[in-house]
Amino acid sequence: MTDTTEKWPLKRLMTEVVGSGHKSADDMSREQAREAFARILSGEPDHTTLGAFWLANRWKRNTPEELAAFVDVMREQSVETAAPEADPVDCGANYDGKDRTALLGVAAGVVAAAAGTPVVVHSGDRVPTQKHDAYKHVLDSLRVRTDLEPDESAAMVDEVGFGFYYQPNFNPGVHGLFDRRDQMGVRTFVNTIETLANPSGARVHLGSFYHLAFAKRMTETLGACETQDFDRVLFFQGLEGYDDVRPGATTVAEWTSADGLEDYTIETAQYGMDFTEEDALAVEDVAEDSAEITESVLAGERTDQFADAVALNAALRIYARGDVESLDDGLETARSVLEDGRAADVLADLQAF
Structure with missing residues (x-):
């Protein structure tokens, strides 16, 4: 499970990584993206910060590595998988x-x-x-x-x-x-x-x-x-x-x-x-x-x-x-x-x- 006590709260990610605009924003590392979504699922971010973070990511467009990190955290911390015997x-x-x-x-x-x-x-x-x-x-x-x-x-x-x-x-x-x-x-x-x-x-x-x-x-x-x-x-x-x-x-x-x-x-x-x-x-x-x-x-x-x-x-x-x-x-x-x-x-x- 991702440790949400690490050093990348959403506000810092906005300031230093994703929030400078769609042409100058940087991509997050896999670890940063994992931590970001773990914080979101935990309900930690201020609502204004969360909205800004979502919008900044929409402008810059997420990389496959970022999206994969989000998916992994979602499946680890939120999704309850129930596999049928069939292979659907x-x-x-x-x-x-x-x-x-x-x-x-x-x-x-x-x-x-x-x-x-x-x-x-x-x-x-x-x-x-x-x-x-x-x-x-x-x-x-x-x-x-x-x-x-x-x-x-x-x-x-x-x-x-x-x-x-x-x-x-x-x-x-x-x-x-x-x-x-x-x-x-x-x-x-x-x-x-x-x-x-x-x-x-x-x-x-x-x-x-x-x-x-x-x-x-x-x-x-x-x-x-x-x-x-x-x-x-x-x-x-x-x-x-x-x-x-x-x-x-x-x-x-x-x-x-x-x-x-x-x-x-x-x-x-x-x-x-x-x-x-x-x-x-x-x-x-x-x-x-x-x-x-x-x-x-x-x-x-x-x-x-x-x-x-x-x-x-x-x-x-x-x-x-x-x-x-x-x-x-x-x-x-x-x-x-x-x-x-x-x-x-x-x-x-x-x-x-």
């Missing part, structure tokens, strides 16, 4: 959610689970700054239990193939920062690291990004972490920054422990999403409408653009875990479990858990 894909979408387009990760995860690829998702409840709908809210609208303790979440993965972990229960230290984050008015590095909490101890991570440079920084962050060890990481350009594939040309960043990082572009029309407008996936009420779309797609009652998007997103999850050799194979598998009713059966099991 960890889906770490932005916790502050979506507000314009359907959230399809539940449907995609259920389809993947029906195909034999266990999937874990995690989120909080109206997380700052956007406070929009996230995984929890779609699951609530589907009448699925979400206020689960970590061991219950692990049991859900093993029994159903799809599991939800609830931030207040598995990451209480970060959840305790809610009010301070809410007063910031902008995202902080906490928005980044909470998606990497990995409460199931998975060895495969799937996430999203706005720009390729950020995806590279995230893979370097995970590579620098000392508290977890991934075999495979897949990031793609997500719709509204969430882990739903953006229609059109979508960049993918794929990292494996054996081959390192590779980036490439997929044309989603070649994988069934034969449209380019993001508005084609727009909804009025993200949670309620996404739940209705999920049920109707999984029941085989809907074969429109939402069904095409669910199939491709499921294929990415199946491919990320290495259960198929190509995205084409993943898409064929996803469509087969939609057609034969296995996906609908998994949703029923999830609702009954």
